[in-house]
Amino acid sequence: MSVPRPNPLLSDRDVDFQLYEVLDTEALCTLPAFQDHSRDTFALLLDSTRRFAREVLAPTYRPMDAAPPVFENGRVRVHPAMRSLYAGMVDLGLLTATRPAEVGGQQLPLTVHAVASAYLMAANLSAYGYLGLTLGAAHLLEVFGTPFLREHFMARLYRGEWTGTMALTEPQAGSSLADVKTRATPAPDGSFRLQGSKIFISGGDQDFTDNVVHLTLARIDGAEGGTRGVSLFAVPARRPEGDTRVPNDVQVAGVIHKIGWRGLPSLVLNFGESNDCHGWLVGQPGRGLACMFQMMNEARIMVGLNGVATAAVAYQESLAYARERPQGRPAGARDTARAQSPIIEHADVRRMLLRQKAIVEGGLALLLTTSTQADLANHAPDEATRKRAHLLLDLLTPIAKTFPAERGFESNALALQIHGGYGYSSEYLPEAWLRDQKLNSIHEGTTGIQGLDLLGRKAVAGGGAALHVLDEEVRATTARARAAGVEPAWSDALEDALQQAASLTLELGARGMAGEVDAMLRHSADFLELFSVVAVAWRWLAQAAAAKDGLSRAALTGAGGSDRAFYEGKLAATQYWFAVEVPRVPLLAHLCRTGEDSYARMHADWF
Ligand SMILES: Cc1cc2nc3c(=O)[nH]c(=O)nc-3n(C[C@H](O)[C@H](O)[C@H](O)COP(=O)(O)OP(=O)(O)OC[C@H]3O[C@@H](n4cnc5c(N)ncnc54)[C@H](O)[C@@H]3O)c2cc1C
Structure with missing residues (x-):
């Protein structure tokens, strides 16, 4: 039996970088809704959640996976650890963290809640599931419930007495x-x-x-x-x-x-x-689905976070394994008297790790940007900012839900691959995280449904209004990247890719308006993939700009090597995304535009 190594679940350094160097999360405290908060109050929640996730929740993951709930005499008995785990998660304040004081909450930004949740998800996705579902149900009652439902049901859900x-x-x-x-x-x-x-x-x-x-x-x-x-x-x-x-x-x-x-x-x-x-x-x-859809953005952000967290914990595990596992020697070194190298020394293992890093940290960046748009959409004092954020939030949500699920599954498979034969055994955890990850492309609307939502609704709504907002945001990022001295070809490539995505959207939208709905939507999965590549490229470029700034600061202050290594890693991962993923945009656009029709022509009885 392998002994599970301590796993940080997510990198604290990366989380802080994303919150405070890439995004300016503290600036959210200038909004009236969040004026009682500061980086210090954010840290209080994050520190206690991280500790709970690592010390209490993570050790229960394997036992809960091994002993699923039992159905006896008409009732379901769940793992006995759940009683104290649930109480512990409620004590952290996560059920009501984003809710106002009237319902017992602290009114923290969703962005901060998302990060705290990601640690719990990475530690034990099922245990977090009870909390996430309860939070969603209570929030529905808070917004749409009668006073009776709010008093008798919502309050008990928020207090953690019911789920x-x-x-x-x-x-x-x-x-x-x-x-x-x-x-x-x-x-x-x-x-x-x-x-x-x-x-x-x-x-x-x-x-x-x-x-x-x-x-x-x-x-x-x-x-x-x-x-x-x-x-x-x-x-x-x-x-x-x-x-x-x-x-x-x-x-x-x-x-x-x-x-x-x-x-x-x-x-x-x-x-x-x-x-x-x-x-x-x-x-x-008759407004049941409308009520549900009002909550859907948050639910889909939660699923996207599930995907990021499940890929992140496996990435951390495979990284530690690759640093420890000795196997083989550098290419060209045949002398077996020489000690074996850790597998991280092999270029192909670093290829897999870098792809995991690009997916995990690119996914986290995407989810945090999307959460920040949700904070602005719900809490910005002026209507123009709220409307703009809503447009961007609506556009990003199907991408933020799907990218971590689909690419996260690939990333989880790479974690298993890095473990070689040991990864294929249930003694090690990567196989369990791979199983967990698969659900994220199915629940809360399958990937197929998200593609239809993005192309059929979100991208074309209001004559492509959301794309204009995205374009402005991307140009602000490319300007920042150029000023920071980031490789200019990456900014050019991102602007070009977004231009292609926008003109493709207009063309496909026109086809839909002309009544050719089937031709418009045939490649909606490729359209979603294309937008995912572009959106993650945008978030990687933003990270590269922050990393360049960080390197400049490190040069001035003579900061330690670990800081420099962190920033260099960010630049290498950005390079990877622009070299390997962004060039796929023209192919994906071509498939959508030409409506390549092999599977449309394929009769059900030809299979
Ligand atoms: C572990 C688990 C937990 C779940 N938890 C909950 C829960 O708590 N509450 C709840 O209400 N539900 C829950 N679900 C249900 C989940 O939301 C559904 O399984 C999901 O929405 C897909 O529905 P389905 O299984 O009927 O598949 P189907 O809708 O039959 O889909 C099968 C396939 O066909 C594709 N497809 C279907 N329609 C279209 C279309 N119009 N265009 C293109 N492709 C299409 C889908 O993308 C999919 O690949 C859960 C499911 C699982 C597996």
Whole structure:
């Protein structure tokens, strides 16, 4: 049995660099919403979360993966560690960190919360899952709930007394939530009686709090078909009646045996088998999906962070392994009397590590930029800034959700590869993180659905208004990079790639307007890939500019070698991205533009 080495989960040095050298996160404190905060209060949350993640959460990851929840006598028993882990995460204040004081929160920027969450996710993704789901459910009730729901449900969720779920998916309604069939019948007391079946409901039952609230999509009797007939309900597993709890006719019908996220149960739930399942409407009738979508940006940022965190922890592990594992000698050195070299000395291993670094740190940079746009969109005092940030946030969200999931999976596979045969065994953790990572391209809208969202909606909305904002932001970054003395060819290449992306968007949008929707959307996955390459190139160039500035400072102050090494590593990773990824943009654009149609022509019965 291998002994897991201490793993930093994410690099603290990189996190600080991204927050304070690439972004100016402290400047968020000039917004009225965050005026009580400073770099010191950010550090309080980050320090305590890092410590908890490393010392308490990470050691529980392997045992929870090895002993998934058990379904017995109609109830789900989860790993016994979860009770204290959940209490510990609640104590850190993460359920309400971004919420206002009225609901017990500290009103911290999402950017800071995102970083703190990433440490917990990297330590134990399943354990964090309960918290993330509860936070999402409570936030929905905070924004759309009646005073009754806020007092009786939201407050308990935020205090950590209950947990929450998102109960959307049904067997026939996964990607297509317009096909939700669960029914809600009005009851005389103003609540509803629900009947239907949901599948894959994560955290749908557990035994460490005394209740679970399901934020459930259902169709009120007589509602129209399609998305506009779908409403949102709060459905507790046990309904509060005074100080007691009455079973609310929500039955666990089965547990999905998952390949990853094995500490968090995903369940089949039946609502109203005895016609006694009470649900309370959240928001307006028929606006259920609209309510969910209002929260979707944050949920998708969370999934993107899951992807970054899962790739990051594996990157840290493979980096440590490559530094320690002796195998072979430098190319050309045949003398077996000479000691073997650590595998990091082999160029091909460094190729894999550099690709991991480019994906992990490029992904983190993308997620933090997206979170900052969410902070500005929600809290900037002037409307013009809020509107601008909203446009950019909407455009970046499908990319921030998908890039870490898809490229993160590749990065996780490289971590396994670097371990050679040992990576292919369950004694080592890379295989477990690879299994975890796969979910991120599936839940919260599959990669296919994100591609359609980006090309069919976000990029073309308002005549490409979001692209104008992105263009301004990219030009500000290239100006900063040029001034810092970053290789000018990278700035030229980024401006050119964005230009190609923008003109492609206009062309494809025109095709859609002309009624050729199929031709427009055929290569939406390639379109998403193209934008991912460009967006991450933008964030790498911003890191290169900050690194150049850092090197100049180090030269002036004579700062130590480790600082210089850190910045040189940033420049090497930027070079890698511009040499290996950005040149793919013309090919991807060509596929989208020409509508290369092999798979469109391919008949289902030709396979
Ligand atoms: C472990 C796990 C946990 C989950 N947790 C939750 C949860 O807590 N709550 C919840 O409500 N749901 C949850 N889900 C459900 C998840 O959101 C769905 O699995 C997901 O939305 C995909 O739906 P589906 O499985 O029905 O696949 P389908 O929708 O059948 O998709 C199958 C394939 O077809 C593609 N496809 C489908 N429609 C289109 C289209 N129009 N155009 C192009 N391609 C398309 C998809 O991209 C995919 O590759 C979870 C799922 C898993 C596996």
